[in-house]
Amino acid sequence: DVKVTQSSRYLVKRTGEKVFLECVQDMDHENMFWYRQDPGLGLRLIYFSYDVKMKEKGDIPEGYSVSREKKERFSLILESASTNQTSMYLCASSSNYGYTFGSGTRLTVV
Amino acid sequence: AQSVTQLGSHVSVSEGALVLLRCNYSSSVPPYLFWYVQYPNQGLQLLLKYTSAATLVKGINGFEAEFKKSETSFHLTKPSAHMSDAAEYFCAVSDIRDDKIIFGKGTRLHILP
Numbered sequence: 001d002v003k004v005t006q007s008s009r010y011l012v013k014r015t016g017e018k019v020f021l022e023c024v025q026d027m028d029h030e031n032m033f034w035y036r037q038d039p040g041l042g043l044r045l046i047y048f049s050y051d052v053k054m055k056e057k058g059d060i061p062e063g064y065s066v067s068r069e070k071k072e073r074f075s076l077i078l079e080s081a082s083t084n085q086t087s088m089y090l091c092a093s094s095s096n097y098g099y100t101f102g103s104g105t106r107l108t109v110v
Numbered sequence: 111a112q113s114v115t116q117l118g119s120h121v122s123v124s125e126g127a128l129v130l131l132r133c134n135y136s137s138s139v140p141p142y143l144f145w146y147v148q149y150p151n152q153g154l155q156l157l158l159k160y161t162s163a164a165t166l167v168k169g170i171n172g173f174e175a176e177f178k179k180s181e182t183s184f185h186l187t188k189p190s191a192h193m194s195d196a197a198e199y200f201c202a203v204s205d206i207r208d209d210k211i212i213f214g215k216g217t218r219l220h221i222l223p
Contacts, residue, residue, distance in 0.1 A: 004153075031209045040119065042200060042215035043154075050209070058210075090153060094209050099144075101153035 003027075006091050006102035013109050019078040021105050023091030030095060032074035034058075034066065037088040037104070049074055081109045112137045114203050114214035122220040129173075129188040131217050133201030136182065143184040144202040144211065145175055154200065160184065171195070196221045 007022035025032065031050050035043040035058075045058030047066040055066050063085060067075045074093075078085055086109045091102040117132035135141055142161050146154040158169025165177040175186045184201060201214040 033210075035213075040215060043213040045210065045212070048210060059212075092154075096209070099146075099154075099156065099211060101155070103151075103153045 004091055004093050004100050004102040006089075006105050008105050009103065011105060011107045013078075013081050013107065015082060015109055017078075017081050017109075019081050019107065019109075021076040021078075021089055021091075021107070023074045023076070023093075023102055024072055025074075025093035025100070026072065027093060027095065027100065028071070029093035029100075030071070031093060032068065033092045033094070033099075034064075034074065034076045035090045035092065036060070037090055043090065046076065081107075083109050085109050112141065112203050112205060112212050114201050114212060116199075116201050116214035116217050118217055119215065120218050120220065122222055123191045124222045125193055126190050129186070129191045129195065129219065131186040131199050131201075131219065133175075133184045133186065133214060134182050135184060135201075135203045137203055137205055139205045139207065142204045143175075143177060144204070145169065145173070145184075145186050146200045146202060146213075147171075148198045148200065148216075150197075157186070157199075191219075191221050193221050193223070195219060 004025045033048040034046045049068045065077045089105045092099045113136045115134045144159045145157040158167045160177045168174045173188045198218045202211045204211045
């Protein structure tokens with residue numbers, strides 16, 4: 001069964017910490033995406049990547065960066081976590097509009 | 111810019127009744143349209159997608175949606191609701207030039223016994 005795996009289901013971090021959210025896909029997809037999901041706001045695109053070492057900003061990139069050193073792995077980085085980054089983070093990979101989502105990481109910044 | 115508007119953040123229907131979740135889109139180019147479902151504590155699962163073939167699209171779990179260009183709508187329906195349909199539903203749009211999907215804010219469907 002094809003999968004997108006997010007390394008942590010729940011995370012609690014302190015304000016100011018550097019946070020890494022990892023996402024790995026086993027479908028050989030070119031495209032990968034990071035979204036955050038907040039009640040009443042739906043899913044908002046943070047960053048996406050169409051190829052290794054390639055990245056593009058989505059709608060809300062402020063406070064985030066990404067890394068894609070290998071095709072199967074797309075990491076979201078919070079350089080200095082803040083409480084307003086408490087959210088559910090969803091990773092997805094796709095090929096020709098066949099999106100597959102991970103189960104999400106619920107991040108709490110205290 | 112593309113956008114999606116879902117009408118109603120919460121919808122309640124009785125078990126066995128018709129499910130209708132409304133979605134209107136805005137796109138300057140022919141769109142691809144999607145409906146996703148999210149069950150509690152899970153990621154999103156694709157229900158169905160429209161990619162410029164038949165305007166009536168059938169998906170999983172008995173759901174279907176009709177693309178109406180004149181109304182810029184892509185409403186999701188199911189003839190008879192089941193308790194297991196209780197979840198959050200997201201409408202989404204993309205254009206044919208890239209693989210980037212923009213989501214609506216979601217509609218939580220409640221099924222009443």
